[in-house]
Amino acid sequence: MEKIKSLADLKKKREELQTSSQLLSQSESIQVRVAMATCSIASGAKQVLEVIVSECNKRSIPVSVTQTGCMGYCYAEPTVEVTKPGHEPVVFGYITPLKAEELVTKYFVGNEMLEGVIPVNYEKVEL
Amino acid sequence: MANNKKQIRIALRNCGFINPENIGDYIARSGYAALASVLGANNPQNSIDVIKKSGLRGRGGGGFPTGLKWEIASKNHADQKYVVCNADEGDPGAFMDRSILEGDPHSVLEAMAINGFCIGATKGLIYIRAEYPLAIERLLIAINQAEEISVLGNNIMNTGFDFNIELRYGAGAFVCGEETALIHSMEGGRGEPTFKPPFPAQEGYLKKPTNVNNVETFANIPAIILKGWEWFSSIGTEKSKGTKVFALAGKVNNVGLIEVPMGITLREVIYEIGNGIVNDKNFKAVQTGGPSGGCLTEKFLDTPIDYDNLIAAGSMMGSGGMIVMDEDDCMVSVAKFYLDFTVEESCGKCAPCRIGNKRLFELLEKITEGKGTMEDLDHLKNLSKVTKDTALCGLGQTSPNPVLSTIDNFWNEYLAHVVDKKCPAGQCKALKCYIIDTEQCIGCTVCARACPVGAIKGEKKTPHEISQEICIKCGACMEKCKFNAISIK
Numbered sequence: 160m161e162k163i164k165s166l167a168d169l170k171k172k173r174e175e176l177q178t179s180s181q182l183l184s185q186s187e188s189i190q191v192r193v194a195m196a197t198c199s200i201a202s203g204a205k206q207v208l209e210v211i212v213s214e215c216n217k218r219s220i221p222v223s224v225t226q227t228g229c230m231g232y233c234y235a236e237p238t239v240e241v242t243k244p245g246h247e248p249v250v251f252g253y254i255t256p257l258k259a260e261e262l263v264t265k266y267f268v269g270n271e272m273l274e275g276v277i278p279v280n281y282e283k284v285e286l
Numbered sequence: 287m288a289n290n291k292k293q294i295r296i297a298l299r300n301c302g303f304i305n306p307e308n309i310g311d312y313i314a315r316s317g318y319a320a321l322a323s324v325l326g327a328n329n330p331q332n333s334i335d336v337i338k339k340s341g342l343r344g345r346g347g348g349g350f351p352t353g354l355k356w357e358i359a360s361k362n363h364a365d366q367k368y369v370v371c372n373a374d375e376g377d378p379g380a381f382m383d384r385s386i387l388e389g390d391p392h393s394v395l396e397a398m399a400i401n402g403f404c405i406g407a408t409k410g411l412i413y414i415r416a417e418y419p420l421a422i423e424r425l426l427i428a429i430n431q432a433e434e435i436s437v438l439g440n441n442i443m444n445t446g447f448d449f450n451i452e453l454r455y456g457a458g459a460f461v462c463g464e465e466t467a468l469i470h471s472m473e474g475g476r477g478e479p480t481f482k483p484p485f486p487a488q489e490g491y492l493k494k495p496t497n498v499n500n501v502e503t504f505a506n507i508p509a510i511i512l513k514g515w516e517w518f519s520s521i522g523t524e525k526s527k528g529t530k531v532f533a534l535a536g537k538v539n540n541v542g543l544i545e546v547p548m549g550i551t552l553r554e555v556i557y558e559i560g561n562g563i564v565n566d567k568n569f570k571a572v573q574t575g576g577p578s579g580g581c582l583t584e585k586f587l588d589t590p591i592d593y594d595n596l597i598a599a600g601s602m603m604g605s606g607g608m609i610v611m612d613e614d615d616c617m618v619s620v621a622k623f624y625l626d627f628t629v630e631e632s633c634g635k636c637a638p639c640r641i642g643n644k645r646l647f648e649l650l651e652k653i654t655e656g657k658g659t660m661e662d663l664d665h666l667k668n669l670s671k672v673t674k675d676t677a678l679c680g681l682g683q684t685s686p687n688p689v690l691s692t693i694d695n696f697w698n699e700y701l702a703h704v705v706d707k708k709c710p711a712g713q714c715k716a717l718k719c720y721i722i723d724t725e726q727c728i729g730c731t732v733c734a735r736a737c738p739v740g741a742i743k744g745e746k747k748t749p750h751e752i753s754q755e756i757c758i759k760c761g762a763c764m765e766k767c768k769f770n771a772i773s774i775k
């Protein structure tokens with residue numbers, strides 16, 4: 160990223176970034192967030208992320224996978240949030256590497272729900 | 287699941303949402319806009335006033351008004367001042383600060399820069415324990431990325447304001463979370479507290495005015511600046527504004543990291559957010575405030591949680607550990623657990639804490655072994671008070687709290703250990719008594735063969751008996767009996 164040269168420049172940069180993330184959400188690709196805090200990684204999030212990436216590659220499913228911090232659902236780690244184009248985000252808990260494969264074959268491809276969906280239980284403040 | 291959005295995420299607003307290793311994600315979510323607005327307005331006192339009016343209080347445990355602390359630091363003149371972020375997080379079981387740093391490191395960096403501008407400091411230090419390698423890695427990445435695009439470092443966004451942040455690593459001593467000990471540790475000295483005053487805001491790091499705030503305190507700052515103090519102070523109770531992050535742990539179904547508005551009740555936290563007690567057992571108590579805190583019992587289930595109510599109830603907010611206990615937890619053992627921790631973590635500088643806590647621990651140990659007397663209970667109370675009154679720093683001044691609070695709320699449990707030599711929760715090994723029910727026992731001899739010390743005698747096909755003198759309370763017999771004939775009394 161280039162240097163931010165003034166306060167106005169920051170605003171411009173923010174708008175650019177927001178536009179590009181909006182474009183991404185309108186695209187055909189599935190957006191996946193894998194919680195990758197210390198506790199998630201300890202319960203196997205890294206392997207889960209790898210499985211999702213490789214399974215999607217194998218099937219040429221357009222996907223954008225990112226890591227994120229703690230989602231707060233320690234009891235259900237590893238947790239993965241999936242946003243399919245035109246759908247609301249869904250958080251899946253208890254995703255083992257085996258279940259990650261199932262997530263791709265069933266939910267990504269077939270739109271079939273898996274067990275372990277976590278209802279979002281907070282209101283997030285938007286700045 | 288009863289989960290109707292009891293939580294409001296302010297400090298955790300980006301946690302679990304953005305990629306912490308990509309500054310673009312943070313900027314897209316209005317990152318560094320609060321810093322820009324503070325720099326643009328160029329009126330530090332005004333920004334301090336916003337924090338003051340918001341009612342934000344320190345989330346590191348003490349609950350000191352943050353705006354006031356900033357004002358004091360801003361009014362102390364010096365050629366150099368420092369901003370310090372306390373990321374020592376030593377409470378057993380607590381991981382709020384780690385999660386914020388791992389999930390949204392920029393929110394803390396941005397707030398430290400805002401703090402620097404407000405008090406006239408150009409240097410920031412984050413004191414973080416070396417046991418947090420991932421948080422350290424993400425902080426270093428974040429600092430790098432922020433400096434690269436000039437939202438941190440020299441001449442931030444061409445405004446002429448410089449603010450540089452460095453990390454300092456702690457070795458994981460609980461006492462180093464105490465701000466004066468933390469400062470000595472950062473200076474390369476021993477991590478021992480010193481008497482306050484002087485407060486860090488007067489004479490801190492390298493004897494310069496230093497503002498110390500907790501990670502979560504900082505994480506709230508950008509939100510307050512951007513959304514205004516009116517918004518922030520509309521959340522919470524009269525004297526405790528905003529939200530608090532808790533690490534909800536223990537015997538609840540949904541353990542996790544939660545952020546709730548001040549004023550929420552324990553009942554809502556445990557039964558709605560935590561989804562109830564594991565195996566539908568009975569609720570017994572909640573421990574808050576870690577080694578400095580106390581237990582809240584059933585009668586406080588509907589008390590709104592805030593700084594003042596928790597103190598009135600004999601506990602404290604602390605940094606955010608919240609451990610739920612059920613009927614199977616022995617409260618004397620809980621007190622012993624925390625005292626064991628403080629004995630380990632006392633720096634040893636002052637006698638009341640060094641010796642007093644050790645004696646308290648020994649008394650508790652004696653009681654859990656069934657050797658306690660009524661006199662010991664008196665000693666326990668007196669010594670707790672003396673230690674609290676005479677210790678040098680916050681560690682020793684609060685370490686007897688778990689003892690006093692369990693004595694207050696569970697006196698009968700102490701009596702049961704001392705007078706009846708029984709542990710009502712069945713936790714204290716020495717007080718356990720394995721008994722064979724002669725009605726149920728068919729005399730299969732399995733237990734007698736399982737017992738490692740030969741404590742079980744009996745003829746084949748006749749009820750067996752356990753000799754209490756020989757029994758070492760290992761429980762091997764109970765595991766083996768297929769007829770549920772063995773129980774703990």
Ligand SMILES: Cc1cc2nc3c(=O)[nH]c(=O)nc-3n(C[C@H](O)[C@H](O)[C@H](O)COP(=O)(O)O)c2cc1C
Nearest residue numbers: 344345346372375376463464465499500503680681
């Ligand atoms: C024994 C002891 C341990 C402490 N540990 C921490 C800690 O781990 N993190 C923290 O932020 N504050 C800790 N504190 C409180 C700090 O001394 C200080 O009050 C706090 O960092 C100030 O920030 P705040 O006003 O934002 O809460 C501790 C205090 C004591 C007495």
Ligand code: SF4
Nearest residue numbers: 634635636639679682
């Ligand atoms: S109270 Fe304990 S930790 Fe604090 S200075 Fe005294 S010995 Fe050290």
Ligand code: SF4
Nearest residue numbers: 727728730731733767
């Ligand atoms: S194992 Fe159970 S049934 Fe068999 S002898 Fe022991 S107590 Fe009796």
